Every structure is written in structure tokens, then in C-alpha cells.
Amino acid sequence: MAARTGSDPLQTFRSACHEAARRTPDVTFYELTEACGAPEAFHSAAMSDRRLRHRIVCHPATGHVAFAAPPAYPGSAELRFREPPAWAEVFGWFGLRVLRPEVLATPLASVDVSGLGREERERLRRDRSRTLGELLFSWRTERAARGARPG
Template sequence: MLIRIARGATGFWGHGDDPLPGADVAAFRSACHAAARSIDGTASEVAPAGSMPSFHTAVISTSSGRSIVLCHAVFPVVAFVASLPNDGAPLPDFISPPGWAAAFEVGGFRLLDVDELCMPLASADTSELAGEELEQVGYWRPNTVGELMFNWWD
């Protein structure tokens, strides 16, 4: 399976280019609450991406535990990780979307699976990335598609 990485996946774009689209934070928040309701849980800590991370974060909690959801800042895609992200640290602990994650698809988001996120970047098609993005990739040297998409680059 060859994954094509779309322009903007790093969260960077070319100077003078039209701005990249942005994932709808309100739609992400709504999808988090819908997902939480579907499992008698609560959504909290829905944090929009700041100046550095390329993703928004949410925590969905139930009596049996919590799930950490990441939403890409540019594209309407979500991923799940086993633990809360640490500022500046890579996110190597991607997990498969839980069964109740369909609420995100209903909200217009695509679920990213572990196989996609853990694919070696060398095996992905990066031909659509802007020159500035390729410079960032060369500097930060992500190993996987997930590290490229969900990053803290500045």
C-alpha cells in the first residue's frame, strides 16, 4: 500500500502560497462530544493546536479509562494515541481507533489506522509536499507518516 502525503501534512506551507485549509475545531469538538455520549463518557481537554503542534488534542473518558484523540490541524483526520502527548516529544504510541470512533466519521473526519501512521516515511509518496515542507522533513527527519503529520515543529 502506497500512501500519498498531501501538501500541508506537515502543517507548513510555502511563503506567498494561499493559506492551507484548517480542520474545523468546532466540528472536532462536536465529534468528540458525540463519541463520548455514545459510550456514556465525557469529552474534556479539547485543546486546539497552538503555535507549534500540528494537531488538536482531546481526552474522552469513561468509567473504564480514557482515550486520547488527535485531530490534524489542516486535514479532517483523527488518530488515537495511548497516552497524552508531551510537549515537543514524538508520538510513537499510535493505537487503532476504538469501535466507538465511528462518531468521528459521521462528523466528517477520516480515521487513521496504525498501519498508515507507522508506515516508514521512506515508503510513502511525498511528491506533493511543498518545498518548505521538504526542508522541514529534512531538518526534523521523521521516520514515519505519523511523525510527519503529528509533530511539534516550529
């Protein structure tokens, strides 16, 4: 099994994507976007397998990973979380934690957010996130345009 490749979250995520594609027949890793700028930004990868195309998102501060359907149209920021495929276990080998859709749909009223810092609590109030998935992977199109760059 592979081990986490260091303290750089982007490098760890990139390595996990490459390893999943290398180890799994018919899995292709073809795009990576780095989170930068806004503190709520996240890394994003595009991968496909024999059946589906996937958008994989990674929260750089926590190492949480989620699988989503690809955007409905180019430039769409909507995330529609889905069950991770069997090959998602590779991300765990790199110290990343893959979250299932039912965990991401957990209402924030059921989540202990007391450990959040002042900035995160302000963002939580401002963005009005309702679920854990919205809190971890909030995406604002205007911020994304300024804060994302190819990785």
C-alpha cells in the same frame, strides 16, 4: 448521521468529540487543546471510556485523526498510537479520517510526499520524520508550550 459542521477544523473536531460522548454510554470528553502557532501543531482531545483514557489528535489541515495512549507523565509529548475504539466511527461522520496504528507506522519511504509544499518538505528534512504518524503528528515540546492553548 451528523455532517461536517463547516470549514473550521477545530469546530469540526470539537463537534465530533461532543457527539461521540453524547452517543456512547460511558464516554467522557473532558479536554480540548487547540493547535496554533507552529504549522506542525495539531488539535488534541482527552476522552475516556469504560476501559481506557484516550488522547485523540487531529491534524487541522488534513482532518486526519489518531488515537493514542495518554501521556506517560504530565507534559510528555510522546504519542503512542493505539487502535481506535468502536465509537471512533463518529469522527468519520464529521468528515474526519481516523487512521489506524499500522497506517501511522508506514515508513515515509513508502509514502508519496511529492504533493507537499516547500515548507512541508523543509520541515520533513529538518525533523527527520520516519513514519507517516511522525510526519502528521510531530510534536516538539518547546513549540507546544508556545503554540497550544485550551480550546
